[in-house]
Amino acid sequence: MKKTVTDLKVGESGKIQKVTGNSGYVRRLSEMGFTPGTVVTLKKKAPLGDPLELEIREYVLTIRKSSASLIFIE
Amino acid sequence: MSDDKSKISQSSHKSQKWQISLVGNPNSGKTTLFNRLTGSHQRVGNWPGVTVEKKTGYCPFTQKEIRLEITDLPGIYSLEPRSTEETIAYDHIVNNTPDLVVDIVDATNLERNLFLTLQLKSHNVPTVVALNMMDEVRKNGDKIDVDKLSAMLNMPVVPISALSGSGFLSQIMRRLGKNVDDGGIGNLTSRIVQEVCGSGCGCGCVEVSDGSSKECKSPLEVSVSVDSTPEKMYSEIDKIIKECLVRGVNKNIDRSFKIDKILTNKWLGIPIFLAIMYLVFQISFGDASSAITEFIEGLADETVPQLVESWLTSLDSPEWIISLVNDGIVAGVGAVLSFLPQIFFLFLFLTLLEDTGYMARAAFIMDRLFKQVGLSGKSFIPMLMGFGCSVPAVMAARTLEDENDRKTTIIITPFMSCGARLPIYALFVGVFFAKTNIELFGYSFSSGGVVMMSIYLLGVLVAVFSALLFKKTILKGDGTPFVMELPPYRVPGFTSTIMHLWEKVSGFVIRAGTIIFAMSILIWLCQSYDFTFTAVEDNAESIFGVVGHWIAPIFEPLGFGDWRAAVALLTGFIAKEAVVSTMEILYTAQDFEAFFTPLTAYAFMVFTLLYLPCLAALAAMKQELNSWKWTIFALLYQTGVAYGAAFIVFRVGHLLGFS
Numbered sequence: 001m002k003k004t005v006t007d008l009k010v011g012e013s014g015k016i017q018k019v020t021g022n023s024g025y026v027r028r029l030s031e032m033g034f035t036p037g038t039v040v041t042l043k044k045k046a047p048l049g050d051p052l053e054l055e056i057r058e059y060v061l062t063i064r065k066s067s068a069s070l071i072f073i074e
Numbered sequence: 075m076s077d078d079k080s081k082i083s084q085s086s087h088k089s090q091k092w093q094i095s096l097v098g099n100p101n102s103g104k105t106t107l108f109n110r111l112t113g114s115h116q117r118v119g120n121w122p123g124v125t126v127e128k129k130t131g132y133c134p135f136t137q138k139e140i141r142l143e144i145t146d147l148p149g150i151y152s153l154e155p156r157s158t159e160e161t162i163a164y165d166h167i168v169n170n171t172p173d174l175v176v177d178i179v180d181a182t183n184l185e186r187n188l189f190l191t192l193q194l195k196s197h198n199v200p201t202v203v204a205l206n207m208m209d210e211v212r213k214n215g216d217k218i219d220v221d222k223l224s225a226m227l228n229m230p231v232v233p234i235s236a237l238s239g240s241g242f243l244s245q246i247m248r249r250l251g252k253n254v255d256d257g258g259i260g261n262l263t264s265r266i267v268q269e270v271c272g273s274g275c276g277c278g279c280v281e282v283s284d285g286s287s288k289e290c291k292s293p294l295e296v297s298v299s300v301d302s303t304p305e306k307m308y309s310e311i312d313k314i315i316k317e318c319l320v321r322g323v324n325k326n327i328d329r330s331f332k333i334d335k336i337l338t339n340k341w342l343g344i345p346i347f348l349a350i351m352y353l354v355f356q357i358s359f360g361d362a363s364s365a366i367t368e369f370i371e372g373l374a375d376e377t378v379p380q381l382v383e384s385w386l387t388s389l390d391s392p393e394w395i396i397s398l399v400n401d402g403i404v405a406g407v408g409a410v411l412s413f414l415p416q417i418f419f420l421f422l423f424l425t426l427l428e429d430t431g432y433m434a435r436a437a438f439i440m441d442r443l444f445k446q447v448g449l450s451g452k453s454f455i456p457m458l459m460g461f462g463c464s465v466p467a468v469m470a471a472r473t474l475e476d477e478n479d480r481k482t483t484i485i486i487t488p489f490m491s492c493g494a495r496l497p498i499y500a501l502f503v504g505v506f507f508a509k510t511n512i513e514l515f516g517y518s519f520s521s522g523g524v525v526m527m528s529i530y531l532l533g534v535l536v537a538v539f540s541a542l543l544f545k546k547t548i549l550k551g552d553g554t555p556f557v558m559e560l561p562p563y564r565v566p567g568f569t570s571t572i573m574h575l576w577e578k579v580s581g582f583v584i585r586a587g588t589i590i591f592a593m594s595i596l597i598w599l600c601q602s603y604d605f606t607f608t609a610v611e612d613n614a615e616s617i618f619g620v621v622g623h624w625i626a627p628i629f630e631p632l633g634f635g636d637w638r639a640a641v642a643l644l645t646g647f648i649a650k651e652a653v654v655s656t657m658e659i660l661y662t663a664q665d666f667e668a669f670f671t672p673l674t675a676y677a678f679m680v681f682t683l684l685y686l687p688c689l690a691a692l693a694a695m696k697q698e699l700n701s702w703k704w705t706i707f708a709l710l711y712q713t714g715v716a717y718g719a720a721f722i723v724f725r726v727g728h729l730l731g732f733s
Contacts, residue, residue: 058186
């Protein structure tokens with residue numbers, strides 16, 4: 001089983017290996033800096049458990065768990 | 075790059091007006107810079123061709139013959155035309171070819187911001203980089219080698235801090251000719267002028283600090299092309315960062331994490347969110363603003379009419395003029411203006427929530443719930459703004475990337491009870507519900523408050539139900555994911571908050587002075603004269619009387635089949651505030667209380683909550699949906715829902731023994 005961002009515990013980081021999913025989504029995330037080799041940190045989960053707060057390239061953004069499960073990390 | 079050169083020399087023959095466009099990521103301080111550059115010399119107009127709001131301003135300059143027309147484009151992360159906002163920016167930059175693009179880069183987040191810069195570079199767009207928030211960079215202890223950055227990008231880079239020196243005091247000091255830190259705005263403007271009119275500047279040569287020009291092609295320059303992948307772009311960015319940036323501690327991001335430990339805390343997040351929303355509504359619609367409202371009402375009902383009457387009588391004016399001014403204009407415009415404090419507070423809070431960065435957190439907290447109805451947390455912002463005014467709210471839906479999410483949000487946003495509907499409820503609640511109490515769980519509540527809240531809640535419920543319906547049937551999502559930046563918390567600039575607020579509030583006052591003013595005269599004429607333009611004694615025989623009697627039967631099943639109510643609803647299409655103005659003009663207090671009962675009053679409130687929005691909102695919807703088919707569908711849907719809901723309220727209420 002490969003690890004994805006959803007497997008990270010709050011506070012943990014991982015190096016991005018590959019972003020999968022439909023092309024528009026992959027493109028959008030790579031424009032926002034999700035490129036292979038970049039370190040991403042899971043900062044927190046929203047009060048209701050979803051979405052997730054991630055830190056990447058010196059800024060913070062939020063995506064849903066379903067999207068995060070498409071980002072594979074080393 | 076030779077294209078740019080020829081274009082510039084070409085246009086210099088035409089005129090001395092230059093098109094400058096501001097682009098940048100959201101939250102990079104673009105709007106603040108726009109306000110700084112243009113001061114009060116701005117206006118909002120429509121895009122030629124594409125029908126979306128654009129802001130244009132003129133930069134006031136020392137050299138009078140140079141006019142810079144500055145366009146504020148929407149905040150975007152990428153030039154790839156995918157969302158509406160990106161398409162607007164792409165069309166403007168690539169197809170409209172402005173003389174110069176000023177790219178605002180948030181220097182505290184160079185990496186992601188440079189992505190857009192490299193895209194501009196790959197399209198060979200003549201660009202000046204405004205490196206913003208340099209004051210924060212210094213505070214963080216970061217070091218940016220501006221000259222090297224400029225060489226690597228092969229673009230002029232001007233460090234600025236748009237917020238510093240933008241304060242009210244600094245502006246006054248500057249007016250007085252005092253030397254105040256302008257945050258580098260002066261450098262930026264002179265660089266812009268130099269770029270557009272200087273000789274041979276189109277090639278983007280780098281000027282070093284001693285004034286001499288370097289080689290046009292710097293050996294350091296990074297190379298990107300239109301078909302570079304994001305991976306390639308970011309690997310170039312990594313090179314730039316390595317060469318030009320020495321990182322200190324990002325205090326801003328650390329501070330934001332600390333604040334978020336509380337504000338988006340697992341247990342406290344939702345209670346705090348609800349408390350903030352409660353405060354916003356409590357202050358906007360609470361005692362303080364009601365007191366001001368009562369004061370304005372007092373002026374409009376007694377003081378001003380008395381003054382007008384004695385003044386006009388002293389001028390020997392005929393009776394009808396006094397009636398026109400008092401019963402028409404003062405009553406109509408006054409009823410609307412009395413509502414100014416609520417508008418002021420609501421927009422003040424919405425602006426503050428947006429500018430501090432909390433709005434994005436609210437969307438973060440609410441996303442899970444919105445997901446349940448098939449929308450995303452991003453829909454929260456337009457819907458919240460809908461409580462203020464549907465027009466900006468419908469426009470705010472532009473940030474939604476999924477086309478179907480956007481359509482759904484636009485159609486359901488008018489169900490959020492807009493500020494202009496408030497006086498309608500206030501009128502009915504004041505007359506029919508204010509003096510009674512409701513017993514619940516042993517507590518006694520003023521039924522006025524409960525009725526008011528139930529109306530707002532009903533609007534939200536109908537919106538949620540409609541979203542669910544649309545997303546399950548005709549507007550299924552295409553699976554565009556929810557990706558949203560959580561910007562660092564910032565203390566909003568005083569001047570920019572005031573400017574933002576002024577834009578909204580003055581818009582409201584201008585409406586009261588123009589549309590409502592004209593409407594009030596028209597309403598007065600239509601209720602004082604018949605179709606042969608003869609003055610009537612009984613306004614039931616007037617133009618309105620005839621038209622009203624004609625359409626009133628439609629509303630009979632809802633319990634308010636009175637011609638005056640029908641006419642009020644009709645005028646409400648022009649502006650929702652006009653419903654109250656019309657009622658003030660048509661009903662006497664006794665008639666009003668005699669005709670409506672608490673039940674029919676409630677049914678009427680439900681109908682006005684849900685039925686088609688005003689003309690301005692309709693125009694905004696047409697513009698944003700960009701289709702008559704969808705706009706007409708939305709109007710029919712909204713009015714149908716209103717009719718159904720009011721019918722159910724009236725019939726079921728009747729069966730339950732209410733009257």
